[in-house]
Amino acid sequence: MFRRQVPPAKVPTDTVIPFRFFDDTPLWRTIILYSMFVFDDVLSPEKLRNSLERLAKRDGWTRLGARMRKDAQGNLEYHIPAEFTEERRALSYTHMAYDMDAADHPVASKIPAPSSKPAVVCDPDDFRGLLYPDSGPVSIDDYLNRDIPQLGLYIISFRDKTFVVIYWPHTLMDALGKKALLDAWTLMLQGREDDIVAPQGRDGDPLADLGKYPTEPHKLASRRLSMFGLAQYGINNVLDLFRAQENRMLCVPGSFIENLRKEAISELESEGAENTFLTEGDVLCAWWIKVATSHLPANSQRTVVINNAYSLRKCLETDLLPKGVPYVSNGTGFINVLLPVHHIFEKPLSYIAAATRTAIQELGTRSQVEAFFAMWRGSSGRIPPFFGNGNMHMITLSNWGKAKLFDLDFSAAVLQPSREGGKSGSPIYIQNNQWGIVLPNGFPIMGKDKDGNFWLSGYMNKGLWGRIEEQLVKA
Structure with missing residues (x-):
């Protein structure tokens, strides 16, 4: 018999923040994003995890660790734990290690190399089994019916490469929001915490008045x-x-x-x-x-x-x-x-x-x-x-x-540089998959x-x- 999922009980000590108007839209509700970055280096999973988790605990960044709930009218809202603990972490995290080169793995070996002319180089869905952790969220209901953070990190380590996957519901942020997250994460990795700027809005909605005061008709x-x-x-x-x-x-x-x-x-x-x-x-x-x-x-x-x-x-x-x-x-x-x-x-x-x-x-x-x-x-x-x-x-x-994702610099987390030499800590391949x-x-x-x-x-x-x-x- 089908049993309707029941959302977790609300925690009285959580800070409740309504979603911003243009975050809680039907389109963004339907999309769960998984971004995969492939590094030709061996990166430290613990350095990556600890730095991102510490970022999610900083003032202004705690939405990353918020739990998603609905209010009585069905609108989405964030429930931010008063304190992140082992039971209610600021970040979903999984690490998978393979004692082999990526070239010897049946899926990782398919990562494409650049082509000398315009060409179709792969099917990004071939990598879904690699970038998707056990019990990873695939719909907004997974966030509503489980007590999980907005942001997840999945790291797959090989002897010569590292795959870093971050995932989140589209309601949380767009591509340039991800860019801001990656920039702050990099500063945290580098020990430059004082250079990290808290995001705009904090608990409010900077775009609360956008669209309320048009002065001319739209040209279309x-x-x-x-x-x-x-x-x-x-x-x-x-x-x-x-x-x-x-x-x-x-x-x-x-x-x-x-x-x-x-x-x-x-x-x-x-x-x-x-x-x-x-x-x-x-x-x-x-x-x-x-x-x-x-x-x-x-x-x-x-x-x-x-x-x-x-x-x-x-x-x-x-x-x-x-x-x-x-x-x-x-x-x-x-x-x-x-x-x-x-x-x-x-x-x-x-x-x-x-x-x-x-x-x-x-x-x-x-x-x-x-x-x-x-x-x-x-x-x-x-x-x-x-x-x-x-x-x-x-x-x-x-x-x-404009997000310049290929300029990402995770050199502070490198344990073993690329065998090919050159600058290490930057991705050689990036792809985006979505569920929904x-x-x-x-x-x-x-x-x-x-x-x-x-x-x-x-x-x-x-x-x-x-x-x-x-x-x-x-x-």
Whole structure:
């Protein structure tokens, strides 16, 4: 007989803090994140654990060790123990040690090396069995029905490499929140505790007023999907939720993107464009949009919606999120570019890259961000606004380049440097896995590694990645 899980009893001495408004959303509730960092060094598990656990006990950082509960209305709240003990630790921790080289392990041996040209290099889901500890959380119910911290650490040691996995519910933080956590963890490892800055907000919500005072309409307001439009989009794409999805990791050499960037800028200059500035990220995303939509009919009038996730931190540094103080939470918005399919096929890469850059400049202003979040705040069920139409093809991109994850410096925890020499303590490979909802055509970009290679991954309907691999081989 099925027995309903019962949440643990609330502890009267816990400090109760309501979730921030834009943390407790239906989308973030559905996602549990696992980030894996592979080091070509032997790291000290105890140094890594002790430093991260001490960080979670510091003033302003105790949300990392909070327990998740619901209030009487069903809203999420943090319950922070008055004191972290052996029974109620500040950090979930597991360590697995193998007396072998990673190359001799059936799963760890599959970690990909960079490619000399754009290529699909692995299936990140092949490593799920390696990065997932026994009883690791896979849904928000695991946090609600067990007395576990928000943050978990899983370390897998080999004789020549170390795999470091951190995991958390998306309700806790986004990619740049993770970056702030990693920076503080590094300082703790280095014995520089006095340099650690407490995150913004502490027990409050720095974004409590975001979206309450719009001064202008959003520039895409006329293209916003109504509830009927959203329902139509859902009906048109419901089969994707039942189709088999395939996950792949792509490596794109930096030299390839730089050549495309120079070519795109040259195209814009020859057309007499007023603004010819393009970032590597603009060009990488534009190139990937062309590749990821190549299975669609070339003459289609269907709308492709490019849904770019971006951090609010820089935009809000003049008022809500002052510069120099980390924001360990969800500070993510979305910038949209709407293009007909046939334009993606007919026009040069510079057209898509420039459209992306223009959207960032126009929709990323402080007033437009306020307008966007006014729509989000006023939506039914805290669902972010979507733009386009019920028949659109949506691609979501999340570029974590600004987090500079490959620059992570864990050299203070190195016991045995890389056999290959060079700087030790920095990851050679990074991937992100998630449990919960899987969004087809959602692509996180891990960033650029020390050799200049870009890494991105994502899910697509079964069979599409095979077609992309065929294209890349011919490129």
